[in-house]
Amino acid sequence: MNSGANPVLALAWTFGLMSLFAVGGANSAIPEMHRVAVDVQHWLTDRQFADVFAISQLSPGPNVLIVTLIGYSVAGVTGALVATLAMCVPTAVLAYLVSHLLSRSSHSRWPAIIQAALVPLSIGLMGASGLILALTSDRSWAAALVTAAAAGLAFATRLNPLWLLLAGGVLGFAGVIG
């Protein structure tokens, strides 16, 4: 955890640990990423964090790649690779082990209970992600309105999310969001 010593080690430790606590996926861990990267380690400013989130959502591939961007901004290509592997490998190993364990004793009812117990927690985490990202991204009434409109449209329709992201980008480019 000693941040000053070696940023690559700090990345490995931060995301390796986070990997095992990201209940519900990468988006659940966004508050923790923000807490560590912005508040504790000062790797990124608030605005850079919002930008990095935007880039990760615009890119193809799994959402987890936001850690690649955070890693790059800390320690270049090495940082990008270390952060990505640290976030993926511990949980991937765990998934491999558990899937083998479960296939041997698949009649246990514990998996279902644990799964049901984790659902509300992961929704709470993702809600916190939404709040923290809204606080970092929406610095004007117009911005908050765009967020609310995107949320409403995505909730009520089956519109491809990419269109909403592009529309947000066009509004931003046009200077509507300020």
Place this chain on the structure above:
Amino acid sequence: MPPESPPGALAAPEAPILSPPGLIALFVAFAKMSLAGFGGVLVFARRGIVDHHRWMTAEEFNETFALCHFLPGPNIVNLSVVFGSRFRGIPGGVAAFAGLVGPPVVIVTILAALYARFGEIEALRRTLAGVSCAAVGLLISVVLRMMMPLIGKRDVVGLILMAAVFIAIGLLRLPLPAVLLAAIPLSIGVTFAMRRRAVA
């Protein structure tokens, strides 16, 4: 469909499974799904694995995904490893993982380098700010969709747990491991007790 069947047994009469994929096929298939997946790879993974390649039935896919969803970490990464290793052992898991993560990491790293160089340009900054606002809206819509079943079932305990985690992480900004080390045992205990009472 017992999960312990060896790959060969998956070609049982009722399962529309074609021959099990090789390492290169795993890598290529996951790379394609990943590169098609803007805003989440799951939809494309289901399409590729179940509809296109017929490596799993829809039911097997759902079971595998449920397992990967209850484990921590990026779900789709877990899915790639579990899926690949089911067919080709550890090398299969590594091949699927490398396909899923490798190509987009190259793209994102290039974008990161561009951002580090041009991120201060005013027009780009404005555009990214707009994208970010919309992306937050998308995330909020996912949260709302996930909440609907809890509200529909009047799952008061679930809603309280959800609110408690939201407050601890979102408002109080407590560290994630500490919050979950308290919340997970509590939630499992409560869920277990309620199911027991429902049975009794």
